[in-house]
Amino acid sequence: MASKVGKLPVTVPAGVTVSAANNVITVKGPKGELKQNYTDLVKVEVKGTEVTVTPTSESKAASAAHGLYRNLINNMVQGVSNGFTRSLIITGVGYRAEVKGKELVMNLGYSNEFIAIIPEGLTVTVDQNGKITITGIDKQKVGEFSAQIRKLRGPEPYKGKGIRYDDEVIRRKVGKTGVK
Helix, strand or coil: CCCCCCEEEEECCCEEEEEECEEEEEEEECCCCEEEEECCCCCEEEECEEEEECCCCCCCHHHHHHHHHHHHHHHHHHHHCCCEEEEEEEECCCCEEECCCEEEEECCCCCCCCEEECCEEEEEEEEECEEEEEEECCHHHHHHHHHHHHHHCCCCCCCCCCCEECCCCCCCCCCCCCCC
């Protein structure tokens, strides 16, 4: 039983090198270098411009690892060639954010400011309209940091105030205006 996702080979674009040795996958590209350990349940082979992942046994765990490591390698290849970006939008009166060195300082309607230390390998930019853009080569780091920022003040359904992803749709509620 093989994984549907794992069967697909990962195509390596020009300028990106992939090597697998001692249960460590190393991907180098124009934007940087990423490393990932992998388990003995899968075998990673690099042939020319393709990387294939094959399970070493027929167990359910090997099938799960098959698809997982194929997608992790694909995300690493995409990260070192194109990078990953996540955008957040701050909505609300007096809500704002700014980058000061390696810190993201946000005023989100509480009495104190929030200060988030930007992790190594990520770049954060804030424009005048309250849009925070987080970019980096590691998909997991970009997603985790953007989720932590969003969690500080999630969007509320009545006025839409808070921090939301730019592609997120907030379902609005009517409120008490129609009730008599």
